[in-house]
Amino acid sequence: MLAPIVILVDADACPVKDEVFRVAARYGVKTIVVSNAYIMLPKDETIERVIVDQGLDVADDWIAERARPGVIVVTNDVPLAHRAVTAKAEAIAPNGKAFTDASIGMTLAVRDLMTDLRSAGETTGGPRPFSKADRSAFLQALDGAIVRLKRAGHPTGQPET
Numbered sequence: 001m002l003a004p005i006v007i008l009v010d011a012d013a014c015p016v017k018d019e020v021f022r023v024a025a026r027y028g029v030k031t032i033v034v035s036n037a038y039i040m041l042p043k044d045e046t047i048e049r050v051i052v053d054q055g056l057d058v059a060d061d062w063i064a065e066r067a068r069p070g071v072i073v074v075t076n077d078v079p080l081a082h083r084a085v086t087a088k089a090e091a092i093a094p095n096g097k098a099f100t101d102a103s104i105g106m107t108l109a110v111r112d113l114m115t116d117l118r119s120a121g122e123t124t125g126g127p128r129p130f131s132k133a134d135r136s137a138f139l140q141a142l143d144g145a146i147v148r149l150k151r152a153g154h155p156t157g158q159p160e161t
Contacts, residue, residue: 002152002153002155003068003070003071003154004030004154004157005027005029005030005070005071005072005146005154005156006029006031006070006071007024007029007031007072007142008032008067008071008072008073008074009032009033009034009074010034010073010074010076010077010080011033012037014094015130015135016135017033017039019135019138019142021044021047022139023139023142023143023146024046025044027150027156028046029156030046030048032049032066033047033048033049033050034050034052034059034063035049035051035052035059036051036053036055036058037051038051050062060075060080064083067083067089068087068088069088069089071087071089071090072089072092072142072145072146073089073090074092074093075091075093076093076094081099085099090145090148090149092138092142092145094130094138095130095134095137095138096138096139096140096141097137097141098145
């Protein structure tokens with residue numbers, strides 16, 4: 001039997017927590033919200049709060065250590081997404097972009113290039129504002145990831161009907 005589906009949310013700056021909770025509830029998927037500060041969560045037995053110590057990458061490390069097949073990592077952090085993909089977990093950005101084996105290398109290279117340009121004093125503009133289209137794309141990507149994992153044999157917390 002394959003491991004059950006679990007969603008790990010890199011929550012400190014995640015704009016789609018409510019969407020994660022809605023989709024996870026529909027499928028009965030356990031969700032673990034990881035942050036370094038208290039975040040209000042719905043009262044739901046399938047949602048767990050993990051507060052990690054303060055510090056650079058502490059939440060990312062906690063999530064990466066638990067990434068495995070059957071886990072969906074929701075993050076905007078490209079290095080964390082790379083660690084998740086390397087561990088054969090699914091990784092999805094809040095804008096719905098799926099990080100994959102095929103895309104993560106280029107995504108990481110572009111991120112590093114932009115970091116280098118900014119540190120050299122270049123104005124790079126930053127990300128575009130989060131939109132309704134991003135939210136919709138995220139909902140589709142998360143739903144699709146859960147369906148793919150179920151088809152691959154990973155169970156959810158919800159009994160099959």
